[in-house]
Amino acid sequence: MRSMGGEQVEEAVAGAVALLRTAVDRDWEGVRAGRLEWSCRYAAEHVAGDLIAYAGQLAGRATTAYVPFEITLDDGTGNEDLLHVVETTGALLAAAVRTTPREVRAFHPYPFRSANREGFAAMGVAEVLLHTHDIAEGLGLSYEPPAGLCADVLTRLFPHVRPGEDPWRTLLWATGRGELPGRAPVTEWRWRNNLVIPAGRLTLQGVTPAAATDLAAGGDGGFAWIEGGPFQGTRDAAAMALKAYEAGTHRPEWGVFVLVRREDGRAVGGMGFHGAPDDDGRVEVGYDLAEAARGNGYATEGLRALSAWALDREEVTSVFATTEPDNAASQAVLTRAGFGRVAVVPEDGAGAGQYAYELRR
Structure with missing residues (x-):
């Protein structure tokens, strides 16, 4: 079975950073990230925050709530430096996934209040793929991640969603970011770690x-x-x-x-x-x-x-x-x-x- 682990986290982050690095000289703060109410800058900061939070959940073995910390960027941090932060937090999550025993489960609220290392890896990959899409849409960039990564996310976090011929389009539809023929638009969604x-x-x-x-x-x-x-x-x-x-x-x-x-x-x-x-x-x-x-x-x-x-x-x-x-x-x-x-x-x-x-x- 193709595992869902640190390698997939690193693959997702590397692809996202490579694309966004082509637009570091653009104004990310004043541009809306796709359909979100966030700016492109905030969406990138959010990705870094989620990656480090997931790493903290696994490393800290948190079982009842999120570890109470958050990431704060120094004043004057530019877009290039922000991408370095995303790379760094992605590396930390990948390391946490690799060093966490399979049986360990840490707190995550949806839907059964816990996830194992594979679940946190999948959630980290999903955050990277989806918000890179949002940022790319706002900046007018073309982005399509590897189909295998998208299928990995769908088969672990969206077990209730019928798979389609195109995993990326299916993932976008399942998260309210696109349309699929014959399927009603999605207005609310949650991913589902295993029970x-x-x-x-x-x-x-x-x-x-x-x-x-x-x-x-x-x-x-x-x-x-x-x-x-x-x-x-x-x-x-x-x-x-x-x-x-x-x-x-x-x-x-x-x-x-x-x-x-x-x-x-x-x-x-x-x-x-x-x-x-x-x-x-x-x-x-x-x-x-x-x-x-x-x-x-x-x-x-x-x-x-x-x-x-x-x-x-x-x-x-x-x-x-x-x-x-x-x-x-x-x-x-x-x-x-x-x-x-x-x-x-x-x-x-x-x-x-x-x-x-x-x-x-």
Whole structure:
């Protein structure tokens, strides 16, 4: 899987600075940055401020709020020197991303109040790409970043947005900066870092479209798996999530999660929903573990946490699961997690002949 890290931050910053350096002799203060209410000068300062803030979140391991500091430029700082500041803060974010362990999550408000190093790298890249576009538009410059960088941002921060043939145009549309044929204009937007749910000895880490693409293709999805993982069921679930993403129907909080051990950061299995809750408020779950992880209670802990999270949502009235009649281990997991057997799925329905279990609010 193509990683999202320091290299991508540096690539985005280098491209932006190279373009803007051609216009350092222009008046940035008196020119509006694209559709924003900001000047081009302020937009560039904002980029530097965000890059250093994201680096500070990771380096400081902030978990409840932003680290309370901000960047201030010396009086008389010119446009060329401002670009040097952008380069410097970009280098600091790249360094922070490279040196932060994968399992570390730091505070960011949208939408689940945390992000890992990959999320902060993606947000930093997004800030650079989008505001360079704004500044370039204001100054009359032509700017189009690499499609790969744009796709990296979309598959990590915009899992709810149907991808298009042109990742850059799709990213501009998704952030209210452009139009796409057949799609309504965007007037409000937020990016979406992946959801992580604590589960005792585990964390349930939401699978992004980038990770789902890799898992479905036989990769590790960016996770460090124990021997024998991931199990085929996890790959199949990732393929379902990827299909929903490509169709523009993916709701990431109702997608796939990887079960990761807290003690060593190793992935042991997959768990997740078959889709969003239906009209009756019922949502279906499925799960599997790598064989080497079985018999340790991981599936029970994960299922309890995921079910509790779901039942805490207003649109959910029950969590539903099916299992084969001869799968005693799966039935034991469901029972220990509080589910009760409710029926045998009719022979003419999907999952015919399976046992059905349910946990109600």
